[in-house]
Amino acid sequence: MNRQAQIGIRFRVSAGFAAVGVALLSAALPGCAPVRAAGQPETQPDTSEREDYASPLEVLLSPDGARLYVLCQQSNEVRVLNAASFAVIKSVAVGRLPRGFSLSPKGDRLFVTNAWDDTLSVIDTRALVVIHTWPVGAEPSSVVENLSGKRLFVANRISSDIAVLDAQNGVEEKRLLAGRGTSYFALSPDGSRIYVTHIYPKIIPRQTGLENRLPPESEITVIDAERAVVVDRVQLHGIAGVFHGSISADGRLGVAAEYHPRNLIPLAHMEHGGAFTYSLELFGADVGKTPVEVPLDELERYASQPFGVAIAPDKSRIYVSCGGSEIVTVVDVPRLLRFIHTHNGPFAQDLSASANYVVTRIPVGLNPRGLALSRDGRRLFVANRLDDTVSVIDTRTNRVASTILLPGSTTITTPHENKVDIASSMVDGKITCSKCHLDGRTQSQYAPTAGDLETLIAKHKRLSVPDLTSSGSKTISPLRRGEQIFYTSRYSFQGQIGCANCHIDSTFDGIQWNLEPDGFGRNTVDNKLLEDVTDTEPYKWTGTNPNIPTECGPRTEKYFWRSENYDNQMLADLAVYVRSIPPRPNRWRLANGELTPAQERGKVFFERAVDKFKKPIPEGNRCSYCHSGPKGSNQKIFDVGTRKPNDNTGLLKAPVLTNIALTAPYLHDGSARSLEEIWTIYNSDDKHGRTNDLTKDELNDLIEYLRTR
């Protein structure tokens, strides 16, 4: 079975069994009856067919404005629409999880980065067929061709670099180092420069050991597009998470959307930008020598998760899609420039600053992402990733003039008859549905009655729920609604944050936070990757949360949102979504599944029971004991000697090793800046595995193996 099929099944399973999570959660929370939305039937007819979702992520207009290209992330395709009638001209299948696309300067080729295939699809825009599929770097996320048409630049998120390719044959010429999580490009209109952003902050090298308590740092990497060399690195202080950028038509104003976290301050309350400021980074001749950060937020409203940026052709307006707030923020450029030149900065701490330049906030669909402006600047297209629509905004009225629906493209089949599975899995008063990944461990807290069982069966057949759009008329799978809940910021106090703020694109954010309930300045914690977390409970670094509903429900409501949460049914949907997040392909494994010699040697160290001096290593001190099982954790609590003075405990749950190569820094507080530092700096007593007998080369081998996990 190929990997695409595997992923398809994962989503099918998750979608088909989302309802089980609802029922189980409802039963697991005494006194919390499931809430049924108005108009929603108690049960729905059994059906074995479910619709998949398009998930439009980016939009592009052809140079003549006649076509609208929509990059559909979940259905793995580019949909080509008539830009006037919005009729579908054709759908072009591309690779897995496409993330970015761009047109050649002539508009004759459309380049698509397939993030999970590590390939680039080249589409002939006349024939609308894929003419090439070129292998590129790790998790390609954006692509742009230079004006001469000689070179292609591809942003690789995992390797944090830019691959320079021959535009005619896709042969890689060289790599340019960019920021961590390199993801998005903005090409200057004259084609001379490419501005590159990255979504994870840099790893600040170890100097004092307190780098985990320093403000995050990011950069905009500036590339000479003809010579393919880095000519500048614009430093962005205090920024973690930079997304799309845009350059004005006259080339004098550059803009990038970014997050400004407040991770060094205890996350005690949300008011006054307690968790994040969402801002624009301004740079270029209009701004001056030093880039200027300007917030988009207000005192009681936030521009959560800014992502897409478009500048009007006449430079009158900047449009910013805000995925969490479900709006497009409109900025008046002349007023903005006047403001920054007549006021003394910095402005990032002033929530009233945006009153000087934000014109309006236009509500759009769920999780708005990519933007495209028509050449005359009169129509703005907004890809609403999570309600499968494109909003078309009339920029003269700043209103949504029309909404393009993008129905799912594929039909998938649910894998088993729900009723039989549940009914047959009633064992010792506990319900198990192994195919739903909701087995006895998480259900052991309750013993349902026969009545509960009937309810459970009925709920298990509940295969569609109202979505989060205001109309509520559209029904979707519980899994899809869980994803909508994950990305929206509407549940937090004044709409400041959502799950996706710290778990960018359902992953992590690369920074460390101080959570209020642990005490101010106590228990600094590194944010964890969310991939493949099913069956890895308990959660939190200390292992004090027994399951995902607890993690995402009461705890999140009280200590993150600081505001009323979703109901239990929606919480179950969210839990189902979180469980469904698959691990991305591991780039350190060979395609044939074998290990390199270094990885093989490292594996031996990982699994060894005696040290180099032939002395037995106690079981609890072997790598393979705590980090056992397919996900690299035996899910037990240990003290491996990593407790810091400000930690309340040294007892930590053995963390999983899923894609550990991506998630630096390491240890519970992010104090180890690399995998190597875990043992060279923080394992002097060999409590975190027996490693002090290893040479540097041997330790490197161990790390090489760990990267394959």
Added chain:
Amino acid sequence: MRVMARVIAIAAPCALLLVCGFTTESAQSPAADIIVTAAPVYEPLAALRGEERFPKGAQLLLVHQGMTEPLVTGFVATADANVSFDAKTVLFAGKRSEGDPWQIWELTLADHSLHKIVADASDAIRPLYLPGGRLVYAHRTDKGYRLEEAPLDGSAVQVLSYLPASAIPAFVLKDGRILFEAGFPLGSGATPELFLVYSDGSGVESYRCDHGTARWGGSQLTSGDVVFTHGATVAKFTSPLAKEESIVTPRAEYAGAIAETTSGAWLMSTRPSAGAHYALKLWKPNTSLSRAEALTTLLAQSGEDIVEPALVATRTTPKRHPSGLHDWSYANLLALDARLSREGDLRVAPALVRLETQDAQGRTVVTGTAPVEADGSFFVQTPADKPIRFALLDAKGAVLRQEHGWFWIRRGEQRYCAGCHTGPERTSENRLPTVLQHTTTPADLTGVKELREAQHGTPGGN
């Protein structure tokens, strides 16, 4: 018993009600009802002084299709109607007999059944529904009115405000916070001002810090703006601005609370001058007419003030605040940079912070001092559920800056502030405060230690 309004014609308001959109979002009825308080005398700010707002009594009237009738019978005085989010019940303050204090009742509109929620020997006024089947109201004490919160059965009353002065709830905002009126400076001043607090009593702060003018009668519009009155004018707080924004309204005196209809028109109680009575008027915001004629009279009664309009219509339920208070007897406060202030940043680095509270007799008591770090940060453990205030001192103990008013921190509350009176527009700089690099144990300024030593003697001493 249904009675006709004494002055206003019936047909006119009925037509207005239809035209102006007094309909609930889902209701089939052509017009929504209105509840008002009619009183011979209305003193909108009297409660802030601990005095009676309705010294000659008051009666709640239901305005239904142009007719008015008493909302409830069997009371000698009723006031302060607050309609539930589903428009099925009404909270109000009432007195059964002349000698009674104001007490809190709930009326079910469908069957006119009543139940008493708060009964006490002292007045309880201005009840407001909170999400989650709870209410907030003001309860008279020997120090004035204080905010209290309880479930709708009146059990398990929780005190929310801890001031030597009155605090009166005004509105429950969409974000779940309670907008309340109190004098500025908080706990010591006499200028009416609008403040905020969560429904567990935590997070008390000014709505905005452009203090100076008297502001009261705050209510939140559908847009999220908070509209209020200065008496002679109306203004609003908007999300983008750190200061109030004036609204051009017809020349009149405004009693206070404004109710927004579903069509966006405002119900307001106004009078032409101080000697006249308040009448219920309708006004469409953003109209070019700012003359008094732009106000359409909906209800006027000779010799009576018609105030406190409440629309009988469903409305969005505010967000419930999930209390994160810890089970402690104290509170923790972290100042990130005490040098910062809206009045101008301190140029001299403070060396110490001094905390003051009040004892049972209302006397100011110093609970202790703590060092202020070079970056302006300090971390202290404070007395909870008491009025407190800070002063910044130099190395010689001289006061560099001092809070003029009082505030409180709830038991188990942990909060931080960006500076000293920096204003809600100021977010904090993302840096680890020096004090947390030195210690994560707050300096004990609860005064408990001093008290214990005074009672038991200093170790090693006589």
